[in-house]
Amino acid sequence: MGKKINKSSQNGYHHNNHFSNPRSKTKSTIVGGKYIYHGEVTVEELAGALNISSADILKYLLLNKGFYNINSTLDDEIIGEICLNYGFDFEKEDIVEADDFEHYKIEDKAEDLIERAPVVTIMGHVDHGKTTLIDTIRNSNIAAKEAGAITQEIGAYQKTINGKKITFIDTPGHEAFSAMRQRGAQVTDIVVLVVAADDGIMPQTVEAINHAKAANVPIIVAINKIDKPGANIDKVMSSLSKYDLLPEEWGGDTIVKPISAKQNIGVDELLENVLLVAEMRELKANPKRPASGTVIEASLDKKVGSKATLLIQNGTLHVGDYLVIGTCYCKVRRMTNEFNKPVNAATPSTPVSVTGIDGIPQAGDQFYCFHSEKEARAIALKRAQKLVNKQAKNEGVSILNLHDKLESGEITILNLIVKADTNGSLEAACSQLKKLQVDTVQLKIIHSAIGDVNEGDVILASASQAIIVAFNVHENSLALAKAKELNVEIRNYDIIYNMTEEITEAMKGHLKPTFIDVTYGHAEVLQLFKASKVGIICGSRVTDGTIKRTSKVKVYRKNNVIFEGNLASLKRGKDDVMSVKEGFECGIVIDGFNHDGDIEIGDIIESWGQEVEKK
Template sequence: MQGKMVTINQVLDDDTIGTICLQFNYDFRKEKVVDAAHFEDIEIHDDPKNLSVRPPVVTIMGHVDHGKTTLIDAIRSSHIAEGEAGEITQAIGAYQKEVHGQKITFIDTPGHAAFAAMRARGADVTDIVVLVVAADDGVMPQTVEAIGHAKAAKAPIIVAINKIDKAGANPRKVKEELMQHDVIPEEFGGDAICCEISAKKGIGIDELLDAILLKAEMLELKANPNRYASGTVLEANLDKGEGPKATLLVQNGTLQATDYVVVGDLYGKIRRMTNEYRQVLKSAAPSTPVAVTGLSGVPSAGDRFMAFPSEKEAKEIAEKRALAKQAQAFAGNSGVSANDFYAAVAAGTNNDVNVVIKADTDGSAQALKASLEKLSTDKVKVKVLLAQAGAISDSDVLLASASHALIYGFNVRPDARVRQKADEEHVEIHLHQIIYELLDEMKAALAGKVKVEKVEAVTGQAEIRHLYKISKVGTVAGSYVTSGVLKAGEKIRLLRSGVIAYSGQLGSLKRFKDDVKEVKEGYECGLTIENFNDLKEGDVVEGYELVEKK
């Protein structure tokens, strides 16, 4: 361990501890501490006789403009039970509907990124995903993305084929397209229930709700209502009048309005507990979403919570969790790396690898998916969670983080914001332009081999904002350096909507009329690209260098 600088109070990571133990002939075994302060890790095994059927928790997902919001509104306005308020007056991110005397909980997620973000924090809250697909539009990019998220969460999919009343509606075509993404309708021998609906006209809504109840019955969803409550934060905000306010989904036990609650490293006594109609509740059973006030701060969506009988116990647990959080932040989190995976395969401790693929074309994405999956062996399976055309996005990073996956980009690049997000989530992004090199890397991973490779390190990015045609020079791009440093003569890629449009070399760099060797972040410049003039406003010029990575 020579050469590694540490302080006497520094928390060491597992790899370092293992290396030191090996050097001094000590055995090293990592065990999880499971106590009340680590309640996320507690596996509850209730006596079956104490379990009761609970309502299913459903998330509605789909491509933009395919009618997700209209469907949510249609469900809200249908089956209004006697004594139930007809209009939801409080946007708490979730609501319940009663159908044939049975409740269904719907999570109104703001988007796929939010869904993945909760999973990235270890919160699998959804039992069933309703995938909305327009009958006249078919499977679109965000449809594929939603399928990837649902499969990664291991949540069964019910397909709502919407807009069947429109001219050009073709439900059969939609089903055939879904089969290309491993969503097999029941009529073709699969397990995906498909309901044909018109959310706008209210057609098929009852059948969809019946399908949800049927799937829930098949899943045999149960929980023990007779214990202190635990669950997940769906939303949270700082309310001007009420202070910290959080939407909690009770997943086990029953939350009482008099309970003390620990959320993350926060705690507090519930001051007020209400439902989506602002009705004050005394208790909340499993699968019930509630808005609560009284916490000592604003938690994050995806945080786990647990109820405790006394303030003393809740405060003590919260303080322990705060200390553990500080220690983890100090030690750092290694996340998932390719070399971690190589080592795990070599040691025989890893049985599969999850992969997210983004490529410049759908054809390339699907070809890579097929090629990577063919590399699976008896010992290690390659599981492609998402294979899609387009730039690498925040949502892709969150999906990879939640699923402990590697991201492979083919002829696409992440922008600076996405790279930062990947760093924060400890997600590795591997970028390639030659298919066989990507496949060779995966073959090496499956063989458990660690090799020295050349990887690209981004040095800077600039956005092209104006174009000038100059005789004998060509096209000069008036640009603004958004991150890092651009250097004259360095290797560059030209990105158009996140996809590589050209790879080459940076020509001249000018500040005003002067030639300069480099331009730093926050400064404007004029630039040319060697042997390339097909530039457009909005293009991004990205400089990079090749460095060795082991």
């Protein structure tokens, strides 16, 4: 089981004592006729707590909700219905488990808080001078080392200006910025948007603006290359105002600074304004806490193995600390700064590189300290298992579930990304969408552009819980694959009326899904084993496709269906698994069809399910 985070132990930093007070093994109990629970609850666990047979609950679910088995996880609404049906009140405890540390909020003492360095991400169109600006700030000649003078990987660096530090993140593109946000990370305090004075606002500039706005991060604009022929600062400032970035000089609230990164003109003034915005935001952190933060980048090094650049966002990280990083665990064996110099401790807003990780985490994964390697390993394993379950049932925002998500409060605004084939089409589509009004639903177009739907659009949609509207355009193969991975819906239209009508109906909740049967795969029964607790186990080989643990099954004998039902278990060796692919052997137990004489060697088990028809 997880562990409840002990708030009192967080106020002062105690090395190797970051989480404490293990909870009991019981995640639910009956108190005074009330069912009290926390975390995920299965049918079997609920039945045990209520002292009701699993068969009775499964029967209730079959009649009212559909197919479940004793290992099925129940959502809060169904738990409440079952409790009320059997005469119990119910209450869910608001407890944050140790493996869910991203959602734990610690109230720091005011005297423990100190000012921290702002974290700045530099964004903009390719070749507008992002890396040259970082190069000038660091005086380290990064740009000359990079292939084609275009940034190839994320870097994190610190610079001291007038006695105060600024942490810079140099990203390979705004997609990386939103990819981290899509994984739940919010690392950036301020975005510096670099725009070339001789080139002006370009498509990637607009995308960068929209990515920053979607994250609610303040933008400072650096108009670069003012020393080049053809530089036109006024034209750039005029273009910025079209994207709600009205310069201060023109009565707005956007700081705009002309610079030449190459000639080091205006760079000091730009950095002073970064510190000014940071001061206004009152950025603070508690160095006495256990360290927590975010992965900026990770890679596999031939000499040291897996390593990651971590940004400390709160607390202090020490060599020897035990970390859970995403679904990996780590004992910090070595920690280096941006100059590859060893350090023993890292405070808030400091980027460091660490080694000793058991896997390769992803950019945007968050980390937290734990008191032992054993605990970190166990929590990392639990997080990995929960991630598999979450991915299996993850449901993004779609036209069909839009109304339910709005009603439940899971989303409060309908975010759209609009792509079209021409300027005229784009303007017409956006204009008609902005006119849509349904009750109190707010519609917001967070990004619009000409061209096919690309991978960056999908990442932004996932991070912002948005639907992509594609008008007279298609999606490339990378975008399709990423949309499937992240459960992002892309809706294609060629008639504006059809687009507005369908989205209006979706906001009202009037659209109904059409379901189709989908076959996932087949397995042939090769051997039969009898187990006292579960009955007949079918030793099988998957002959095509995939057998899915959560799917329905049909049993065929000589091409005739002899049984339809659900799987009770799916194993590879002794391990429970969620799926088994073609060519592998597995053990299958069929719920309700696991007695002597039910199934025979040579029978074919078909894994299938119902999915919403894509339109």
